[in-house]
Structures are given as structure tokens and as C-alpha cells.
Amino acid sequence: MTLRVSLTPCWILHRRAWRESSVILDALTRDHGRISLVARGARRPRSSWRGLTEPFRALQASFSLRGEMGTLTGLEAGDGSPKLQGLALWCGFYVNELLIRLLPRQEPAPELFDAYTGLLPKLADPEHRAPALRRFEMAVLYETGVAPDLTRDAKTGEPVAAGGWYRLVDETGPVRTSGPGPESWEGQVFLALAGGQIGSKAVGKPGLQRDARKIMGRLLAFHLGDKPLYTRKLLDREES
Amino acid sequence: MSVSALEELLEALRCLPGVGQRTAQRMCMHLLERDREGAGRLARALELAVERIRRCDQCRNFTENTLCRYCASERRRGDVLCIVESPADILAIEQATGFDGRYFVLLGRLSPLDGIGPEDLGLDLLARRLEAEQVRELIIATNTTVEGEATAHYLKRMADRNGIAVTRIAQGVPLGGELEYTDRSTLAHAFSGRQPVR
Numbered sequence: 001m002t003l004r005v006s007l008t009p010c011w012i013l014h015r016r017a018w019r020e021s022s023v024i025l026d027a028l029t030r031d032h033g034r035i036s037l038v039a040r041g042a043r044r045p046r047s048s049w050r051g052l053t054e055p056f057r058a059l060q061a062s063f064s065l066r067g068e069m070g071t072l073t074g075l076e077a078g079d080g081s082p083k084l085q086g087l088a089l090w091c092g093f094y095v096n097e098l099l100i101r102l103l104p105r106q107e108p109a110p111e112l113f114d115a116y117t118g119l120l121p122k123l124a125d126p127e128h129r130a131p132a133l134r135r136f137e138m139a140v141l142y143e144t145g146v147a148p149d150l151t152r153d154a155k156t157g158e159p160v161a162a163g164g165w166y167r168l169v170d171e172t173g174p175v176r177t178s179g180p181g182p183e184s185w186e187g188q189v190f191l192a193l194a195g196g197q198i199g200s201k202a203v204g205k206p207g208l209q210r211d212a213r214k215i216m217g218r219l220l221a222f223h224l225g226d227k228p229l230y231t232r233k234l235l236d237r238e239e240s
Numbered sequence: 241m242s243v244s245a246l247e248e249l250l251e252a253l254r255c256l257p258g259v260g261q262r263t264a265q266r267m268c269m270h271l272l273e274r275d276r277e278g279a280g281r282l283a284r285a286l287e288l289a290v291e292r293i294r295r296c297d298q299c300r301n302f303t304e305n306t307l308c309r310y311c312a313s314e315r316r317r318g319d320v321l322c323i324v325e326s327p328a329d330i331l332a333i334e335q336a337t338g339f340d341g342r343y344f345v346l347l348g349r350l351s352p353l354d355g356i357g358p359e360d361l362g363l364d365l366l367a368r369r370l371e372a373e374q375v376r377e378l379i380i381a382t383n384t385t386v387e388g389e390a391t392a393h394y395l396k397r398m399a400d401r402n403g404i405a406v407t408r409i410a411q412g413v414p415l416g417g418e419l420e421y422t423d424r425s426t427l428a429h430a431f432s433g434r435q436p437v438r
């Protein structure tokens with residue numbers, strides 16, 4: 001059965017040249033999830049899709065979908081493309097790689113789509129960038145059904161104490177430990193991540209952003225397996 | 241069981257971009273049926289090119305010598321360096337502009353999602369040049385894709401570390417183009433990059 005979709009909101013996560021003049025798109029749509037689309041002739045000099053098949057551009061896509069690979073039938077610029085430059089652009093690549101690696105294809109994810117749409121403009125704002133990234137990383141874990149409960153000790157089931165120290169043994173969540181150490185973090189960081197409060201004025205502990213980034217990095221690593229994100233490696237280098 | 245010469249040729253032709261099985265078959269039949277002389281010439285030219293053509297020690301352009309013609313020329317100024325993605329871009333700039341500075345060829349662009357990082361673009365070589373040479377201006381002529389944008393940002397940071405001025409070639413409405421038919425993002429770029437009328 002062929003599904004025909006007309007002008008639905010869409011972001012391109014990645015694209016690669018295919019054959020002489022076509023492009024294969026890895027796209028995130030609001031109602032049909034992450035899909036692969038072939039854009040025939042998109043690289044021809046006079047193609048009306050030229051310059052449109054770019055990541056970080058708000059788009060409306062029409063396509064037909066049958067099996068694994070769909071066919072792009074229409075593409076129009078939507079409203080509200082964020083202006084990403086420099087570090088913001090690199091963070092955008094990071095988010096796209098994260099989605100490509102963790103999000104299964106063809107599973108509708110409207111909430112994650114909206115979260116992505118809300119995230120992009122925040123990447124351009126140095127103050128909100130890091131907290132927004134942490135919230136989005138959590139959203140990806142929730143969407144894929146592997147988010148651990150960060151408010152409870154994974155071994156004992158006890159509520160996480162803001163002043164206690166915890167480490168991550170595996171992807172199931174924080175486990176209480178005796179005290180500070182290189183791989184242990186304070187309970188309040190886990191609680192802030194769980195409550196989406198990273199970056200809010202209420203949780204202003206120094207080093208919280210850095211700890212939150214490390215914790216999310218560890219959690220994501222469990223699901224990324226032995227092939228870490230390339231963009232994350234570049235970002236670590238950029239920021240150090 | 242050994243692969244026949246025909247199968248080997250078909251397979252070899254498919255290393256060309258855009259050449260699939262059908263095209264390879266057509267090329268193969270043409271060379272063997274109609275133009276055996278051309279086939280021989282092609283084979284010799286390919287062999288010679290692969291053997292002789294290398295990358296310029298200074299700018300990574302293709303050359304048969306240690307330095308390409310632009311790096312070797314004494315008439316070109318060394319204080320302006322234009323960064324391009326491919327040797328084809330050099331040809332385009334040479335034909336269209338009166339640029340008389342030197343080049344650096346990335347042979348690609350930063351594309352983190354394809355695993356292409358700074359070390360794949362010879363940026364360590366460029367960093368050494370920026371430190372050692374008296375470069376006054378870096379002209380960034382990368383493509384206007386997001387990857388070209390990311391590359392430009394990286395180059396800007398490299399230049400900043402050495403106190404070198406950076407310019408980027410303008411992006412805008414094509415000559416003879418009509419605003420109505422210019423795509424939105426090009427028009428937005430052209431608008432924000434407007435210039436005083438002289």
C-alpha cells in the first residue's frame with residue numbers, strides 16, 4: 001500500500017548524493033517520524049528543490065511512502081528557519097546525528113518533532129543552548145522508551161536525595177555511592193535532569209551544567225554502543 | 241574461478257560517480273565494439289595521470305610537480321589566500337575573476353555526519369601556513385551548504401588565532417535573476433548582506 005502525504009512539516013537531518021542528480025534525504029516529519037526519501041533530480045542546476053534540501057530549514061514536504069524508501073514529490077520552504085552559525089551549527093549536527101543513531105524509522109513522534117522545532121532556535125542562544133540540549137537528550141530517551149527514572153535509586157528504589165552521591169552503573173539509573181568521586185554526581189543533578197530544570201534559576205549549583213552534560217553523555221553512550229557520536233567528539237574538542 | 245576481462249572492466253567502470261550497471265555496460269560495449277583505439281588511449285592516459293598527478297605540497301591542488309602552477313608562480317601575491325573546496329573551484333575562480341592571490345584546496349568540506357573532520361581537510365597544513373607566512377586576508381569560498389557554513393566558521397577561528405582578516409564571497413541574487421523567482425533563503429542572504437550603492 002502506498003501512503004501519499006501532502007505538505008507536512010519536515011526537517012532534513014542529513015542528505016547524501018545519489019546517482020547522477022538525485023539526493024537521498026533522512027528526514028524527520030511530524031506525523032510519520034523519521035523517513036528516508038529520494039529526491040529525484042534535486043541536484044540538477046535548475047531543480048526547484050536546489051538549496052531547499054538542507055538541514056535546519058523549516059520545510060513542508062509532500063511524498064509517497066511505500067516500504068523503506070519514500071519518494072519526495074514536493075518541497076516548500078516553511079516559516080521559522082533558525083539562523084545557526086558557528087558553535088550553534090555544530091550543536092545542530094550533533095542533535096541530527098543523535099536522532100539518526102537512536103530514533104527508529106517510520107514511527108510517528110510528533111512530540112519529539114515539536115521538541116526539535118523548539119530546540120533549534122535555542123541553539124543560537126549561548127545562554128539557553130546547553131540546558132535545551134539536555135532537555136532534548138532526555139526527550140530522545142523518553143521517545144525511544146529507554147529513559148531511566150532519575151528520581152529513584154536503581155538498586156534500592158529509594159528516592160534520590162538531592163545531597164547524596166550517585167553513579168551510573170548501567171542504563172537503568174543512578175545508584176547511591178559513598179561520596180564524591182570522578183564518576184559520581186550529586187543527586188540534585190539527576191533530579192534537575194528528570195524535572196527538566198537544568199538551566200533554571202532555581203537550580204543554580206556551580207558546575208551543574210557540566211555534570212548534567214557528563215551524565216547525559218554516559219546515559220546516551222549505553223544506547224549508542226561501541227560507536228560513539230562523531231559530532232560529540234568534535235564538540236568536546238571545540239569547547240575545551 | 242577467475243573473473244573474465246569483461247566482468248573486470250564492467251566492475252571497474254562502476255567506480256565512476258553516477259555509473260551503474262546499465263551505464264557501465266553501454267560504455268563497455270562502445271569501447272570494445274566501436275572505439276578500441278580510444279579505449280587504449282583512455283587506459284594509457286588514466287595510468288599516466290594516476291602515476292604522475294599528486295597534490296601540491298602547499299595548497300593540495302592537483303599538480304605533476306611538488307608545487308602547483310599557482311603556488312610556483314612568482315607573480316601571484318602571497319598575502320591573500322583563497323580557500324576552496326575542490327580544484328574545480330580554482331578553475332572557476334580563475335576563469336571568472338582577476339584574483340591574483342594564492343589558494344588552498346580542502347578537497348572536501350567539514351561534514352561531521354559523514355565523519356569528515358578537520359584532519360581530513362589538511363587543516364593542520366593550513367594552520368602551519370597561516371603561522372609561517374605573511375597572510376593578510378583569508379577569502380573563504382566554500383559552498384553555501386550547511387557543511388560549507390560549518391567549514392567557514394572553523395576557518396574563521398583559525399584565522400582569528402593568527403590575527404588574519406577573513407572575508408567570505410558574497411551570496412545573493414544571481415545576475416540577470418528576478419527577485420520573484422529567487423528562493424527565499426538566497427533572497428534573505430542577499431538582503432542581510434546588502435551594500436552601499438556606489
Ligand SMILES: [Zn+2]
Binds near residue numbers: 296297300308
Ligand atoms: Zn599549490
